[in-house]
Amino acid sequence: xxxxxxxxxxxxxxxxxxxxxxxxxxxxxxxxxxxxxxxxxxxxxxxxxxxxxxxxxxxxxxxxxxxxxxxxxxxxxxxxxxxxxxxxxxxxxxxxxxxxxxxxxxxxxxxxxxxxxxxxxxxxxxxxxxxxxxxxxxxxxxxxxxxxxxxxxxxxxxxxxxxxxxxxxxxxxxxxxxxxxxxxxxxxxxxxxxxxxxxxxxxxxxxxxxxxxxxxxxxxxxxxxxxxxxxxxxxxxxxxxxxxxxxxxxxxxxxxxxxxxxxxxxxxxxxxxxxxxxxxxxxxxxxxxxxxxxxxxxxxxxxxxxxxxxxxxxxxxxxxxxxxxxxxxxxxx
Numbered sequence: 001x002x003x004x005x006x007x008x009x010x011x012x013x014x015x016x017x018x019x020x021x022x023x024x025x026x027x028x029x030x031x032x033x034x035x036x037x038x039x040x041x042x043x044x045x046x047x048x049x050x051x052x053x054x055x056x057x058x059x060x061x062x063x064x065x066x067x068x069x070x071x072x073x074x075x076x077x078x079x080x081x082x083x084x085x086x087x088x089x090x091x092x093x094x095x096x097x098x099x100x101x102x103x104x105x106x107x108x109x110x111x112x113x114x115x116x117x118x119x120x121x122x123x124x125x126x127x128x129x130x131x132x133x134x135x136x137x138x139x140x141x142x143x144x145x146x147x148x149x150x151x152x153x154x155x156x157x158x159x160x161x162x163x164x165x166x167x168x169x170x171x172x173x174x175x176x177x178x179x180x181x182x183x184x185x186x187x188x189x190x191x192x193x194x195x196x197x198x199x200x201x202x203x204x205x206x207x208x209x210x211x212x213x214x215x216x217x218x219x220x221x222x223x224x225x226x227x228x229x230x231x232x233x234x235x236x237x238x239x240x241x242x243x244x245x246x247x248x249x250x251x252x253x254x255x256x257x258x259x260x261x262x263x264x265x266x267x268x269x270x271x272x273x274x275x276x277x278x279x280x281x282x283x284x285x286x287x288x289x290x291x292x293x294x295x296x297x298x299x300x301x302x303x304x305x306x307x308x309x310x311x312x313x314x315x316x317x318x319x320x321x322x323x324x325x326x327x328x329x330x331x332x333x
Contacts, residue, residue: 118142119140119142141154158291291321
């Protein structure tokens with residue numbers, strides 16, 4: 001039996017306030033004490049309340065606004081991505097609004113409330129139940145953090161599995177037989193794909209990636225630096241090569257190795273992924289896999305505009321990367 005739909009009246013009752021107070025909180029009307037507003041939003045999220053769109057925005061016109069829904073802006077990826085999306089939006093006659101949030105109900109209220117004509121999503125807090133709402137309401141949406149396809153759903157993602165394969169094959173061709181992996185963020189599409197591709201190629205070559213040689217980098221320079229420092233202090237045998245899930249992690253790894261007197265690449269080769277601007281500026285210059293943040297952002301907008309205008313149905317677009325050899329890797333003697 002289907003569960004009863006939660007109404008604004010249910011939220012008001014649970015929060016111990018009036019319906020009009022709940023409405024003010026949900027619509028961002030600046031008349032409430034911040035603690036009251038926060039309490040109501042928490043109750044709404046706990047009850048999985050979503051605004052009732054029947055009778056609301058039925059006559060809404062196009063906003064000419066595209067929404068980018070992300071959960072953080074830390075690191076070079078987000079800046080380059082957002083900039084490319086902005087310029088692509090401008091080219092197609094749209095404004096760009098950026099929503100940074102870890103509150104799924106707030107994000108869905110902005111999307112379903114017709115405040116944008118379509119959404120580009122890079123946000124782990126948008127779950128399966130939210131995607132169902134997008135599908136049920138025919139909301140044009142492009143995901144850049146997972147593979148989705150539907151009448152109004154598209155994806156523009158990197159071929160992360162292949163990138164992991166490329167890294168492993170490149171290191172094997174250089175003669176490396178013991179390797180480590182500086183892992184990205186948990187449950188992240190790109191990290192999962194890169195790790196799978198990397199370990200599978202190693203396995204085919206008869207090399208096992210030991211658990212002690214899988215380090216927590218979280219796609220962050222400082223976290224990777226600290227993880228590499230801890231590994232070096234543990235006294236474990238140095239790997240001959242390290243593949244980091246992105247360039248920020250690779251640079252943090254490089255810094256830790258060099259500080260401890262480890263020669264790169266003579267003792268340890270290091271390879272990253274993405275080819276950010278800093279990759280070619282560090283010493284030694286970082287070998288990496290070139291993806292294209294700019295291309296991902298531009299293509300995401302093109303796909304979304306096509307969905308909004310009914311010019312095409314959804315599809316999955318996979319962007320290929322390629323090795324950029326530099327100074328941080330060398331053949332094993």
